[in-house]
Amino acid sequence: MQKITPRQIVLLGVTYVINLTMVNIPSQIVNRASQHGYLSYLLAGALVLLMLFFLTRSSYRFPGKDLFQSLTARFPFIGRAIVLLYILFFFMILVRDIRIMTDFTNVILLPVTPILMISLCISATVIYIARGGARTVLGITELYGPIMIIVVLIMPVIALRDLDFNLMKPFFYVNWKGVTEGGWLSVSYLGQLLVLPFIFSSKDYKFKYGLYSMLIALGVLTILILMAIMLLGVPVSGRMMYPSYELVRQMRVTDFLDRFDLIVVALWYPAVLLNIAISLYIVCYGLKNVIPTVSGKMMAAPLGLFAYSCAFWFYQNSIELFEFNRQWTVIALFFIVVLPLLIFAIHRPSKARIE
Amino acid sequence: MIKLLLIYIVSALIIWLIDHKVIRNLPKVNRWFTYILLVGGMVIFTYSLQVKHVMYPSVWLGRWLSPLVPY
Numbered sequence A: 001m002q003k004i005t006p007r008q009i010v011l012l013g014v015t016y017v018i019n020l021t022m023v024n025i026p027s028q029i030v031n032r033a034s035q036h037g038y039l040s041y042l043l044a045g046a047l048v049l050l051m052l053f054f055l056t057r058s059s060y061r062f063p064g065k066d067l068f069q070s071l072t073a074r075f076p077f078i079g080r081a082i083v084l085l086y087i088l089f090f091f092m093i094l095v096r097d098i099r100i101m102t103d104f105t106n107v108i109l110l111p112v113t114p115i116l117m118i119s120l121c122i123s124a125t126v127i128y129i130a131r132g133g134a135r136t137v138l139g140i141t142e143l144y145g146p147i148m149i150i151v152v153l154i155m156p157v158i159a160l161r162d163l164d165f166n167l168m169k170p171f172f173y174v175n176w177k178g179v180t181e182g183g184w185l186s187v188s189y190l191g192q193l194l195v196l197p198f199i200f201s202s203k204d205y206k207f208k209y210g211l212y213s214m215l216i217a218l219g220v221l222t223i224l225i226l227m228a229i230m231l232l233g234v235p236v237s238g239r240m241m242y243p244s245y246e247l248v249r250q251m252r253v254t255d256f257l258d259r260f261d262l263i264v265v266a267l268w269y270p271a272v273l274l275n276i277a278i279s280l281y282i283v284c285y286g287l288k289n290v291i292p293t294v295s296g297k298m299m300a301a302p303l304g305l306f307a308y309s310c311a312f313w314f315y316q317n318s319i320e321l322f323e324f325n326r327q328w329t330v331i332a333l334f335f336i337v338v339l340p341l342l343i344f345a346i347h348r349p350s351k352a353r354i355e
Numbered sequence B: 001m002i003k004l005l006l007i008y009i010v011s012a013l014i015i016w017l018i019d020h021k022v023i024r025n026l027p028k029v030n031r032w033f034t035y036i037l038l039v040g041g042m043v044i045f046t047y048s049l050q051v052k053h054v055m056y057p058s059v060w061l062g063r064w065l066s067p068l069v070p071y
Helices: A006-024 A026-060 A067-074 A078-109 A115-131 A133-162 A176-199 A207-232 A234-239 A243-249 A260-290 A296-314 A318-346 B002-025 B028-050 B057-068
Strands: none
Touching (some): A026 A067, A026 A176, A026 A234, A026 A318, A078 A318, A115 A296, A176 A207, A207 A234, A260 A296, A296 B002, A296 B028, A296 B057
8 A cells, every 4th residue: 555644644534524423413412502512522522532542552552553453463353353343333334424425415415316326326436435445545535635624614704794603692601411412422423533543554643643633623513513503593503404504505605606505515525425435445444354365345345235225224214313313322432432441451462472 | 116126136236247257266255245245235125125114223222222321
């Protein structure tokens, strides 16, 4: 594989966190934390960073190897079991993301097109990206990662005159219970950042890259949720399915570009496909590490089609998809908190190797 | 319903047609994984679209995990 640069790692982390988080949970967070929804992100981000630190420390103990490789090499049985559990976790994220995007496209962009065809088109594109391997994934990340960050940074400038700062009031009253509930919802999404030490070797990946990824992702998500609150208000954005999209729809660049949303969606959609492709790539890569004779590249298509089927089976409808966020965190915390702590505790080089 | 199933079958066939020459030259486990995933996906696809009372994992898991959600 080509040399991996810190920029690619940071952008991959940001891309993997922000693109679907900005669609799927802002309304639920605003519903609970009201005008202080951004605090929920910060709370969840702090926990994820702590766990990322533990995983990175574990990764450093095996120079030149990523966690998938070192776990399977150090503990042939338990290590493989842990990797298999993480494969299952990322597979569930893959399935959830395919379904989120299918529902979004069906509700917002293509209401007449059959949902099965939308999902098939998404899955086919994702399979083609993932089949290209790390080189393709990182290449597209370098293209679309900065674009999405720049677009989000430009948005407050465009909407500045429409922002109503009074909608942030009462500013000094923080509903901490609501903020914690919002943090509960967002931790499973921000926790996806923990993938970095699993796919990048300790030679390329440093903790500071994960930290930069998280800070940029938190910045982007905070800007979006603050804008949604100051443009739409807490009651409206809390009741919308996709407040971030509505936020973009409200923007007009003077008189010559009144459909700014089309440009943003055109830039954001490939980034989301990339996001889903990263999940598929991780599943294939993990599988290759558990069973070395399996070709990760050749598994992308069957796994992608399998995920396509599961996307319709796992979730009853799009409302259920949103509702399941509450319970999904229970599962996600096992992978974001329990397993990283376990890995940190047990994953050390054997004594014979140290000597 | 058969039409819907055809979407999956045609997709699986395309994958098989594109990949089978490469997979034949790889270790056997690749062939088995491919077939298991394609057939397993078809079973799930058929079940989720054609059976009247589908057991959705998110609904089922949601019921089980609800007591563990702190609010």
